[in-house]
Amino acid sequence: MMEKEFKTIIGLEIHLQLKTLSKMFCSCSTEFAAPANTNTCPVCLGWPGTLPSVNQKAVLFGLKGALALNCRINRESGFDRKNYFYPDLPKGFQITQYARPLGFEGFFTLGEKNIGIRRVHLEEDAGRTIYNQGNGEIDFNRAGIPLVEIVTEPDIESPGEARDFLKDLRLLILYLGISDCSMEEGSFRCDANISLKGEEEKISQNQVELKNLNSFQAIFRALEYEEKRQKKALLDGEEIKGETRGWDEKEGKTFLLREKGKKEDYRYFPEPDLPDLILRQDLIGSVAEDIPEPPMQREKRWQEEWGIGKEETGVLISDKAKADYFEKAANFASPKEVAKWIKEHLYAHVFPLEIPPEYLSEIIKMVEEGDLSFPQGKEVLKETLETGRKPGEIIDDKGWKQISNQEYIEELIEEIIENNPGVVQDYLAGKEKAIQNLMGKGMKKSEGQANPQTLRSLLEERLKGREEDG
Ligand SMILES: [Zn+2]
Incomplete structure (x- = not known):
């Protein structure tokens, strides 16, 4: 019997913490590791008689995210109350966007495929319950932290695709600058x-x-585990129950958290304490203009325009500051070489570097054209990074500029040949190594400034000529 085939259907919900200094509806700080319950006020603690007011920056960030995900924008959206009881939810409801999300019907391009984005909406985070030796302790610092929730359509067909989508999405969000996307600090949750x-x-x-x-x-492994578990159950003729499961990293297994009974009723209704959120067209336009080229598109463009492969671009694209710097430097020297230098010699540096990109390309170009030896180039780079001085000045001070001038080198060669007839004889007699001796004499004579490649090739040419003459 042929084994029955199944199609895997995955949808994701991503919560991003927006990179604002204050919370969604009050002026409390969003600082991460602050002592418990120090970033709180009557508004985010839900005291009676207080009123929320919307953080403008959070709205603009959410809008930027929705636009970058190609969403249609609700020019008139608003906030709703999602009612449920939980100890770390001080108001007894969460302010979110239910009926009219900020953005809807968008898509995200993953490789050759588009993943539908069902909705993008703003909401506030709840507090955090910390279990400590059997006691539950609550920290309200997170209560009211601005979030944007991104919900995909169930267009994802494998655990690997889910992971790739999340990696690319995270990079896009980092490029937008609207969230730190730190999984460790909970600012990117899935x-x-x-x-x-x-x-x-x-x-x-x-x-x-x-x-x-x-x-x-964890996302990849949990989905993979779940895919196998469900497949086996279906083949065994079992029914898959709708349930919420957690992931046990150590055991490498998912486990039951709770069964989904009838759909939870959150009794959503419009938040009466907040007016509608109305976005002017010119505001939407100016936010849209501020969206950078998406990283994956940028990488593709580099590959097409400059012929640099994934191996080189990967390191550059993963950090927007690095990518921006690279792109500027690549305008003045070979993009391939610039990518290589950044990858091999500047990997430990924080970008943007403190020197203008032109300095970097100037050095690379000089090495490429043979005006500087490679070790000299590296030394000049080190010094310009330390002092901020122009590469040209450093090279002048050191008297390092290599001489590639053909006329000068040809004269130099004539002189060495003239003064070392014995060595020349040796070479012509077949002692190939003798050329090293002549090279050394030439470098010494030029005080180390002759371009060794040029010197060598002209010397070989000259001696071969002599061979033929002779
Ligand atoms: Zn507050």
């Missing part, structure tokens, strides 16, 4: 829905939701 569908079946089985996946590796 939940995943996964279900399987038999080839001939129209609808998929019940969805299993995976919660608290806090690394790309």
